[in-house]
Amino acid sequence: MAAPAILITAFVVIGGMATALAQSLGLFPLVGPPSLTVAAYAAQASDLPVGIGLSLAIAAASTVVACLVGFTAALVIVQGRWCGKLVAALGTLTVPVPHIVGAASVSLLLADSGLLARLFNAGGSWPELVGGPWWIGVVAEYGWKESAFVALVVTGTLATRAVSYDETAALLGAGRLSRLRHVLLPLSLPTLTVSATIIFVYSLGSYEVAWLLGRAYPEPLPVMALRLFNAATLTARPEAAAVAIVTTLLSFGAVAAALAYLRRSTLWR
């Protein structure tokens, strides 16, 4: 019964990676005979390290922001009462916002003619948040939307178990901070690790936010890949595939590292 799901997933995942790999190695050219070559990787050898570094930095910064804000929000939600309900409701509303819409809206908020610049009446002195050298807009968009994701996922974990453990710890003499450090944080850690991995991998391999809110150079890997893919020269296609393969390797590496950490660090499950 699982066959249809398995078959189409295998086709897309394995087929997608195989065709991308084949294209990057020159085995699937648009014109001319196929020939095994690493020329595509060599052609981008100078830009790839910059792209890798930038992509990793954006993904890491977004993950940190999302996890910090999201975990705090989860704690506020778990406290209940109207504060918690408000944050929970807004978080729930944020989750289904498409990233492209989030990016468009963040641009209207943070750009030099955006809402914040108007509010603070900054005139010409508004920092270059969108399209600037620090990729603030991109990180803000990922951090914003993914913090809602973290908040809801962690809340889901804490909801089922945290209240009773929290009470038990309090009766054993643990104050607020002790309970956070010794009970709530360790209980949420596996969930936080999984969400952090998902966010990291997503912001590493996602195109539209970085494209819309970023700058022309340097480029994160997905932006670089799509620019090459759409380039007029036919030789650029294998190069786009090469960038895609590099992104895939980074992504799988991050997942593998996270799984290894989870397996090593948790006593239970």
Add this chain to the structure above:
Amino acid sequence: MIPAVRVEGLSKSFPGTGAPVLDDVNLTVEARSCTALLGPSGAGKSTLLRAISGLERPDAGRVLVGGQDMAGVGPEHRGMAMVQQRPLLFPHLNVLDNVAFAGTVRGVAKRAARADAAGFLELVQLAGFGPRPVAALSGGQAQRVAIARALAARPAVLLLDEPFSALDPELRSVMHDLLAQLRRSVNPTVLMVTHDRSEAAAVAEKIALFSGGRMLQHDSVERMYSRPVSLEASRLMGGANEIPGTVRNGCHHSALGALRLPGDTTWPPGPGILLVRQESIEVGPGNGPGLHATVSGLRVLGPRRLVSVDAAGVLLRAEIPWGRALAAGDTVTLSIPTSALAVVDDPDTAHTFPGAEKRPQITVQGLATLASIDN
């Protein structure tokens, strides 16, 4: 310093539920004693325990520990520990670190906290279980670890919320022995919630009986059985015999005749329901001295039998050991020791709780006899 616990006028209700969960509860628990909070589910006993621990804030009333008002004192500063029905061992810590938890959060050095914890594991007969993950424990072992963890917090007051109800009967009596042994070595003030009368009697010196958010009676185990203060208390303690009649001059007059009441209490004259435990009624051969009755039914209660008899038109129940053959229709004599008698004046509530219609009814003949006495 082990303190007494005192509860004054405690009330609590939850929004959306009609009747209050706790209704003006007053209770004093002596230092180093063990008191069982007994009652059917929904009686409010767990909420009382949570209010004493500080997990629940009462709507009215106060909790005093050693004479000190606990209002505004957080659960973590009350010097209490609680063991609940579920052991709630922290899944991210192994057995030893669970027991060492209280020390860790108090800032005791890891090594010292663990050494201390190992001692408590030994006390609950789980020495050497320290490095195991908590998922590898059986139900009884997990509950023992939970007790060790609570005791390692050095609580002045130990709160137990149905701690053994998820365990099977043999294991439960082992845990009762363990608790008695722990009380000899550590001896905190213990409050234990249970819905099991025999567990309350086995573990505690005193029982506080709850129903519908009110405390009905707080007394020694023995008096809870022999001298219930109301019909409701008697029924909750499992009493099966209620004989309406009138009290005059220290005697209860009913269809059974005049029965002398215990002399240690003054029994107010007037209408009153005579209560006598089914375990206290002795059933003898038909030709012996005492009250004559006819066996109307027999029910097997494992090692004992419940005999229903008709005595002068009143249905009585007696719980007797196996022995002499008995059959419906046999004539027997009943003897009821004076010390086993008690009278409550509670006609209004007699029909107000569930199961009232299943209680022994007065037959027409009995009622006629009663009428003749009263006149």
Add this chain to the structure above:
Amino acid sequence: MALTLPPDSRTPLSWPVRPGNGLRASHGIARTLRVLLALALALWLVLPLVPLALWAFADRWSFPAVLPQAWGWGGVRAALAQGAVPAFGRSLLLGLLVSAVATPLGVLAARALAYRRVPLAPAVNVLLFAPLALPAFVAALGLNVLLLRVQVPPFAGVVLLLTVYALPYTSYTMRVAYGAHDLAVEEEARLLGASAWQVMWRVQLPLLAPALARAAFLAFLVGWSDYVITVLVGGGTIVTVPLLVAAAAAGTGNDATVALLSAAALLPPLVLLLVLGLFGRRPRSHQTNGDVK
């Protein structure tokens, strides 16, 4: 991955904490700080969407005015002129198709996995979750050539890829639901005389309905929100709302159009979320009464 979604999107608006709970009591400065923190978080969550509301009906809003100077329907007209209505229809169709395919496939896979009828279950699990680790643009970029060569229509290709990217969510949601589903209830129904078919329709389906609704919603979101797969596999022929938003946002001077298209893109998911919140709720399993065990 095409989207990050919490697999269990039940709105956590009600909480198992009883009112008057002693652990959650706070006074004075602590309470003020807590309220401020909650308000700051609320602002963080809602602020990025504020410009949409302001810009959507602003005809003139020149810098540095804090609020629009003239309200009107200019944005609406521009959005309609760019084909917002057909794009909206295409997006809707895409979301519904992905949901209609990915939900049953996820149910079947989850059922087979939950009842242990799958050989090599660990490998199957890894495979079903693999789309989470594979960037969507890689699969789209790689398969693009293949799909063109075997002449799969672009729209079918987009649906195929998005379905695969929705499957981790649908299969995981249903896995959790089947995990919590008590088979003893179905056995009881059989003993009471229900046929296998009746058990399926009268017992299993109602019990799993909330999870099914969630799975279908998540799959719809994957189809509705996608940008990169539609662009690459669709080859520019399939213009959906996200593509219009991207095109408008990449240009300059049409902020009102961007805001209006974005707001339009928010509507269906929010409506569905509300419907899910109102009707997709599981019956409360326990009453928070006095003696909760």
